[in-house]
Amino acid sequence: MASRKEKDMRRPELIVPYQEPAAKGEGGDFGSTLSSTLPMAAIFMRNKYIGWAAVVFSVQSWLGESEESQKSSGTPGYFSVGMSLMSLMVTYLPLFLPQQPNLQRGSATGAAAPAPA
Template sequence: MAPSVKSRELVIPYIHVAPAPEADSGAVIGQSMPMAAMFMKNKLLSWVTLITAILALLNSGGNSAAASETAQSPFVRILMAVVSLGVCYMDLVVPGSSGIKKKSTESVVEKISETIATAVSSATK
């Protein structure tokens, strides 16, 4: 067999270089989803917001150094999700004025229709 021609001086040791952190588009969605749920009063979107906030808390693993600077902390995300749930279900706690307006509108419409009916009947006599 031929002698080994490998030299230890030519060996380059491996040095691991960690990849740069990628921009997290989920942070933007996670921050704006509770506000969208509150604006649209969408209960389903509000529940999805709460579930994603809980998943963010479970996935964080207590490693705050790895978290993005622009991302909210998981506890703030949960707080925002709970607030959006509260806003969406606010009509159950404090009934809105929509019922009052509907009743008053119906009474005004009845009065106007009675007035028109009397005017038409008096004009045709």
């Protein structure tokens, strides 16, 4: 039988009591998410209403930034405002630069015009 006289290597002065980590508050900022995704949706769908909503949400999230959210955020607020203004510009671009009409004869659904003899 092994004797229980072995030396205990644990030292009471080195014991660190457990401390529960502090709560981080909200899991995420929904307004910041909208201000970064709405401009992309406006560009892809060419929808003016989504472009205006992107501008409103990005300005609102930029004005509502705190110093803590500025440190934790990857992009600054003025960048999201610039992105939303650019998406609004892209949605209004066809008003200033209209597309040229298609000059091909015939259509994809109908028969082609007869060729002259």
